[in-house]
Amino acid sequence: MTVNTTPLAFKNKAILAPMVRVGTLPMRLLALDYGADIVYCEELIDIKMLQCKRIVNEVLGTVDFVAPNGRVVFRTCERERDCVVFQMGTADAERALAVAKLVENDVAGIDVNMGCPKEYSTKGGMGAALLSNPDKIESILTTLVNGVCKPVTCKIRILPSKKETISLVKKIEETGVAAIAIHGRKKEERPQHPVRCDVIKAISEAVSIPVIANGGSHDFIKEHSDIETFRQATAASSVMVARAAMWNPSVFRKEGPQTLKDVMQEYIKYAVRYDNHYTNTKYCLCQMLREQLENAQGKKLHAAQSMQEICEAFEMSSFYHETSALLEAKKVSLEAKDQDEDDHAEDADVIKMAVRFDKREYPPQITPKMCLLEWCRKEKHPQPVYETIERPLDRLFRSVVTVAEQKYRSTLWEKSKKLAEQASAIACLRTLGLPEGKRDEEANHLVNKRKRQDGECLNNGEYLTEAACKKPHFVSGASNSSVS
Structure with missing residues (x-):
């Protein structure tokens, strides 16, 4: 049996929550810059991850998990190694363990998303579909806790009653997980529905493991001080921020949020530096602009069909060309080095x-x-x-x-x-x-x-x-x- 000996510290922590298409490397690094203590990747499906090959990308300085079609499914780097949690969607204990073993040396923890209400997740028995199957939850989490050397966590939504929710959380606690995140809404509810702080608080008081409060972006969190307000209202150990961080990642900044222009420029720099796909970059910037999408810059962004055009929309063409040239030069240098090594390798015959x-x-x-x-x-x-x-x-x-x-x-x-x-x-x-x-x-x-x-x-x-x-x-x- 493997014991989790390096638990993440969830006490009074600000956490960037996983958001589909948002929790990619550039957004995670930006959140860390502004003060997030722990960052989650976007939810990645176990079957898709098991098809991937781990590749060290020497040009970008990253570790990439690449699908057979060449698409990078998960990318991480040394800087976030001690604070990034890999979140997966799964409905099978053995597959979950296989994925965890694949990535455990490159991440700080493993999380199972048991709260996603989206159809792509629930129709496969994953996400919120697991909430009605406590035995499977127990099997998946116990297998992970006993099988990997990194902390294991999970995220759930609340059940129809407070009593049912507390009963499930106590069963989850017995599996040995390091923490549990509670989204304070039922699986059929959406952001416009009020977050149930009273249920999260009852859970926090009923268990001894750290509880991470989630779901406060719409009702509570607009700037850094609101994170603590939400934490106190739920008596949680820490707070997971999703939508508020998507709209402006500088919400984690204790001194107050940065101007949106500065935030977007910093995000674009990371996106170019780490070769983030332009469609994901464009999506994240659109979420930041929101009501400003109809202005001139927003229209240019909406029309952009490449990373270069995105940079042009934000008057960052020089940065794009300089960074691209540096990356290309590094690639050529590494290729030349490989060629030289090949020529001198043990293949003289x-x-x-x-x-x-x-x-x-x-x-x-x-x-x-x-x-x-x-x-x-x-x-x-x-x-x-x-x-x-x-x-x-x-x-x-x-x-x-x-x-x-x-x-x-x-x-x-x-x-x-x-x-x-x-x-x-x-x-x-x-x-x-x-x-x-x-x-x-x-x-x-x-x-x-x-x-x-x-x-x-x-x-x-x-x-x-x-x-x-x-x-x-x-x-x-x-x-x-x-x-x-």
Whole structure:
């Protein structure tokens, strides 16, 4: 059993709550600048996270969890490592634990959102749907508490009665969680409904673990002093701020809020510096502008279709170009370093050639890999073996093919494993002076063979396909390995 030995301090803390599309790295860092003590990421679904690969992004100085389609699902950095809580949506204890183990070394705590009333969450049995299933709540939280070394928390909404809510919270307390956040509304209620401070207070007095009060933005919180007012009204240990922080993150500033212009400019700087997607950046800025969206600047923002255009709307074009140039220079420098290391690596026995595969140069269904495989069979060599690595910096691929105990590869990096393997096959074929299947090559025997006997089995029943060329020797340069 793993014991949580490093609990976060929730006493009298101002916390940036998770908000869908808002709790990204730039907003979290800005909230910390202004005085938030703990920040939550946006709710991330367990199944989506389990598809991700952890990649260290040396250009941005971040740790990225990247989906198979290349989209960054969760990005964090060293600065927030001791104060960022990873919040997930889950309805399964084992999946929840798998996600927690994936991220626990990069975050300060793990939270399960059991209060989200949105359909995308509840229809999967997550969020507020869990409130009617106490046994599943107990299973998920107990599994997490016993399975990870970081503090575990959860967030719920109040139930139809105060008695039911307190009973559930006491059951949650018994799981060993470090704290519990209470949104003072029922699952069917929305921000315009009053927050139930009396219920949060009753819970705070009924349990011994820290209680985090949430839901006061609409009724209470307009500036920093209101955070303490809400805390006292609920007798909670700390306060979680969501909408008020979304409208102006400087609500955490003890000296008083900053002007909206300054806040937005600081936010944009973080968004550019950490390559935040322009749609998310645009959404957050629109939430800050609110009633000012109809003025000239608001209309420019609304029309923006890139980060550059957003910066132009806020007269920050110079910052955008300077920062982009610095990041690009750093990327080029790291690529050059990687290339130099590759050239001096332990592959002196590898024959290298700067070649790429362009399928437009080949007849349909004919590839260099097929040509190489057919040649190996004809010469009674073992079939080619491909070893492919992925470069974490930019997620590009390069492959080495071994034929007759000699290795060959292209010096160029490709966008996919398939392209990298084809390029290595070309390097081998050209070195050996063999035909590679191009349209302009005379008497292409593979083309003639396909025309003559399409689908006929070759060599003891094996079909001549891409699958026949493959062997499980893919080695990833990132934290996880895959098979090509």
